[in-house]
Amino acid sequence: RWQTIGTVIRNSGGAITAEQVAPYLDDVGKDWRENEDYILPVLTRFNGRPEVSPEGQIIYHFPELQVTAKTQKNPQPVSAYLRELPWKFSQANSGQIIGAAGLGGLNLVGALVLGNLLQHSAELGGLVAFVGSIYWLLLAYGIGFLTVPLIRYFWVQWRNRQVEVRNESRQERAVALIQADEELRQKLVFAERFAAETVVDESDLAYTTEQDLTEQEYLQSGKIDEEWERRLGQSGT
Numbered sequence: 001r002w003q004t005i006g007t008v009i010r011n012s013g014g015a016i017t018a019e020q021v022a023p024y025l026d027d028v029g030k031d032w033r034e035n036e037d038y039i040l041p042v043l044t045r046f047n048g049r050p051e052v053s054p055e056g057q058i059i060y061h062f063p064e065l066q067v068t069a070k071t072q073k074n075p076q077p078v079s080a081y082l083r084e085l086p087w088k089f090s091q092a093n094s095g096q097i098i099g100a101a102g103l104g105g106l107n108l109v110g111a112l113v114l115g116n117l118l119q120h121s122a123e124l125g126g127l128v129a130f131v132g133s134i135y136w137l138l139l140a141y142g143i144g145f146l147t148v149p150l151i152r153y154f155w156v157q158w159r160n161r162q163v164e165v166r167n168e169s170r171q172e173r174a175v176a177l178i179q180a181d182e183e184l185r186q187k188l189v190f191a192e193r194f195a196a197e198t199v200v201d202e203s204d205l206a207y208t209t210e211q212d213l214t215e216q217e218y219l220q221s222g223k224i225d226e227e228w229e230r231r232l233g234q235s236g237t
Contacts, residue, residue: 001025004078005042006065011075013195014066015051017059017187023081023174026166032173051194057183059191066195081174083167086160089153101146108142 005024009016018036022028028038039060042048048062090097180188 001082002045004082006046007076007078009046009048009062009065011078012191014062015059015191015195015198016062017184017191019173019177019180019184019187020191023170023177025082025170028173033176053187053190053194055186055190057187057190059187059194061194061198066198080178081167081170083170084163086163087156089156090149100149104142104145104149107145108139110142112139112142 001024005021008020008024012020018039019033021039021042022032025038025042029035032038036058043050043060046062047064048060050058051061052058177184
């Protein structure tokens with residue numbers, strides 16, 4: 001998810017609208033067109049910040065990804081939306097599953113037949129007595145052998161229905177981005193223009209996720225001291 005979102009931001013030159021990453025997120029809310037709180041994790045993850053257009057529209061700028069985008073010759077391919085893959089019931093093929101189900105049924109039938117035979121035994125002794133003592137264990141094993149996979153089957157079906165709902169929701173957001181209305185098109189144009197007009201290189205970044213914070217503070221200390229002295233000189237004059 002985050003790798004794809006990072007690629008989307010780099011492909012856009014480091015400036016995007018919230019609608020451009022909505023197809024890759026979950027739980028954006030029913031009012032995602034008006035409320036853009038869902039982009040907060042993206043801003044935190046990639047050190048982004050909001051920018052406001054002259055018309056009052058909000059886009060989001062990611063200076064660090066804009067720097068890496070300038071070193072990227074061609075846009076990287078990315079899917080229109082994040083598509084989750086369905087859960088698999090088992091890695092076994094259909095023949096193996098049918099064979100296991102048949103074995104489970106045979107175990108259960110055998111346990112029931114054994115129980116019927118034990119009920120009609122006049123005397124229990126030797127091996128028969130031992131089998132009688134573990135009969136309920138054998139019956140529980142036969143039932144569990146079939147019940148546990150059956151429970152898993154319905155659980156997987158329930159999870160896959162949720163996956164399908166999330167995929168459809170993200171696909172709808174991707175379609176809304178492709179079929180952008182006039183307001184969204186204006187935001188996209190402003191984001192593109194902002195990325196083109198805003199020049200950022202590594203020397204402009206106070207901090208980056210590429211290095212340890214302590215190391216960055218040490219490397220930036222000279223630059224900060226020069227800026228402080230320059231401001232003192234300006235205030236003195």
